[in-house]
Amino acid sequence: MELVCPAGNYPSLVKAVDQGADAVYIGFKNATNARHFSGLNFSEKHLHKGIEYAHQNNCKVYCAINTYPRQDGWQTWTSSVDMALDIGIDSLIVADSGIMDYIRSRSDTFPIHLSVQASATNLEALNFYHQNFGIKRAVLPRVLSLKQVTQLAQKSPVEIEVFGFGSLCIMAEGRCYLSSYLTGESPNTQGVCSPSSHVRWEENDGVLKSRLNNLLIDQFEEGENAGYPTLCKGRFEVEGNIEYALEEPTSLNTMDILPELHQAGVVAIKIEGRQRSPAYIETVANVWRKVIDAELKNSAAPTEQDKQKLTALSEGRQTTIGAYERSWQ
Numbered sequence: 290m291e292l293v294c295p296a297g298n299y300p301s302l303v304k305a306v307d308q309g310a311d312a313v314y315i316g317f318k319n320a321t322n323a324r325h326f327s328g329l330n331f332s333e334k335h336l337h338k339g340i341e342y343a344h345q346n347n348c349k350v351y352c353a354i355n356t357y358p359r360q361d362g363w364q365t366w367t368s369s370v371d372m373a374l375d376i377g378i379d380s381l382i383v384a385d386s387g388i389m390d391y392i393r394s395r396s397d398t399f400p401i402h403l404s405v406q407a408s409a410t411n412l413e414a415l416n417f418y419h420q421n422f423g424i425k426r427a428v429l430p431r432v433l434s435l436k437q438v439t440q441l442a443q444k445s446p447v448e449i450e451v452f453g454f455g456s457l458c459i460m461a462e463g464r465c466y467l468s469s470y471l472t473g474e475s476p477n478t479q480g481v482c483s484p485s486s487h488v489r490w491e492e493n494d495g496v497l498k499s500r501l502n503n504l505l506i507d508q509f510e511e512g513e514n515a516g517y518p519t520l521c522k523g524r525f526e527v528e529g530n531i532e533y534a535l536e537e538p539t540s541l542n543t544m545d546i547l548p549e550l551h552q553a554g555v556v557a558i559k560i561e562g563r564q565r566s567p568a569y570i571e572t573v574a575n576v577w578r579k580v581i582d583a584e585l586k587n588s589a590a591p592t593e594q595d596k597q598k599l600t601a602l603s604e605g606r607q608t609t610i611g612a613y614e615r616s617w618q
């Protein structure tokens with residue numbers, strides 16, 4: 290079972306590798322990946338350095354080219370694939386079938402991982418991508434119960450990777466356009482949810498307000514944890530009550546069901562968060578290395594203190610096992 294960690298930049302990559310990640314995933318500085326935030330991602334020069342550092346330490350480097358190209362931007366996506374194939378990337382994480390076809394026109398065997406953005410939730414979808422594009426692995430959307438993940442993993446023609454820790458979307462993987470209603474940009478098109486160019490913070494009389502393209506998303510009293518303003522996690526007035534109308538800020542943490550995921554045949558645990566700081570990556574990778582080693586090698590399990598570190602880094606300081614625990618699915 291691999292520990293797959295996010296690396297939004299070179300310092301984060303180094304932290305993840307040093308803490309024992311089996312693989313890191315990265316993106317280029319363009320709209321081809323779903324974390325196209327300013328100041329994030331890899332130039333060609335830093336990528337060379339990062340791949341060298343990772344490979345010297347037995348860590349693989351996966352590259353996300355997982356947004357959906359429009360016709361007028363097609364060449365940006367194909368030249369990004371070309372660069373990834375030429376530079377020594379170990380696998381491409383892809384959602385769009387046109388891009389998969391392009392990869393196969395360049396190489397019959399280069400490993401393709403089906404991105405969570407492709408939202409493949411059933412065996413037929415996995416068979417389709419396997420038969421037509423020879424994908425090696427699929428990252429499952431965070432909408433399936435543990436029972437469904439187990440059933441899929443047992444019959445899947447490809448390796449299965451699932452998310453283990455990090456922020457949650459409202460479970461519309463690859464299909465959420467909420468951000469584009471307010472900003473014209475969403476993860477599936479421009480690779481960014483709630484772009485920072487549209488975010489404004491203002492503080493008055495101890496109250497901190499967050500706005501996205503001028504729409505008030507939330508406000509925080511002194512001492513309250515202020516989250517990044519995404520539309521799905523805003524507090525709005527609904528029938529007289531001010532509440533998280535769509536989704537509460539909370540992080541996924543599957544630590545407690547890792548034995549079941551392992552037994553089901555899941556081969557990789559993904560940590561969400563290429564937008565996170567190197568210090569965050571260091572702590573999460575450190576604790577999750579212990580979690581996986583305790584399962585695989587029977588080594589010491591994470592301590593209470595380790596668990597608290599993860600909770601402290603979680604959105605709203607809360608964690609959940611999300612859809613995995615839906616008994617009705």
Ligand code: SF4
Pocket residue numbers: 457458459460461465466467468476482483519520521522
């Ligand atoms: S608006 Fe929310 S659910 Fe949609 S992509 Fe952004 S974080 Fe995910």
